[in-house]
Amino acid sequence: MGFRFEFDSVNQILLTKLEGAISDDVIRQLEGALRKQASEKKPLVQIVDCSGITKFDMSSELVRHLGKRKPPAHALQARRLIIAPTPVSFGLARMYQMAGEPQHASVAIVRSMKEALSELGIEQVKFEPLK
Numbered sequence: 001m002g003f004r005f006e007f008d009s010v011n012q013i014l015l016t017k018l019e020g021a022i023s024d025d026v027i028r029q030l031e032g033a034l035r036k037q038a039s040e041k042k043p044l045v046q047i048v049d050c051s052g053i054t055k056f057d058m059s060s061e062l063v064r065h066l067g068k069r070k071p072p073a074h075a076l077q078a079r080r081l082i083i084a085p086t087p088v089s090f091g092l093a094r095m096y097q098m099a100g101e102p103q104h105a106s107v108a109i110v111r112s113m114k115e116a117l118s119e120l121g122i123e124q125v126k127f128e129p130l131k
Contacts, residue, residue, distance in 0.1 A: 002026035005037050006127035011120075014043035014078075015127050019052035024062050035072060037130060045079045047116055050089040063092050067099025081108045081116045 002022050006015040016034055018026075038046060082097075084090040093109045110116045117125065 003030045003033070005033070005130040007041055007043070007130050008125045008127050011122055011125055012041075012044040013120075013122075013125060013127070014038060014041050014046045016046070016048045017052055018048065018050050019054075021055040021057055022053050023057045024059055027058055027062055027066070031066060038078070039072065041130075043078050045081070045120060047081045047083065047113075049083040049113065050093070051083055051085045051112070053086075053089060056088050056092065058092075060092075060095060063095050064099040067096040067104060069100070070103060079108075079120065080104075080106065081110055081119065083111070083113060083116055084109050085111050 002020050003016055003018050003026065006017065007013065008015070014037055016030070016037075018030070034046075034048075082093040084093040090109060090111075093107075097104045097107050097109065108116075108119055110119060117123070
């Protein structure tokens with residue numbers, strides 16, 4: 001599978017790690033699974049980490065479509081960050097953000113986990129895998 005979830009119960013952070021080749025099908029599966037995990041955990045922070053992606057095989061149309069979808073109410077309450085270390089991942093993250101303005105204007109796009117934690121003012125995390 002091209003994604004997995006981890007949770008830091010102390011800081012209430014839901015981490016989504018994308019890995020390998022990412023296609024439209026993987027992103028569609030991820031969207032449903034992420035909504036479910038976020039609904040169950042009700043995190044204060046959601047981080048999507050794109051640093052494990054080896055190939056982007058997804059359409060810009062899907063990125064724009066997802067950007068235009070209204071996030072669930074609980075997701076609007078959470079701080080949301082995307083870790084996008086490569087030019088391609090950064091560009092796709094910006095496309096998502098811009099397609100959904102103003103509802104995604106608060107999504108922060110950073111280059112590393114270190115930068116994400118700095119943005120949040122958090123020094124230590126302990127992520128546990130979720131099923």
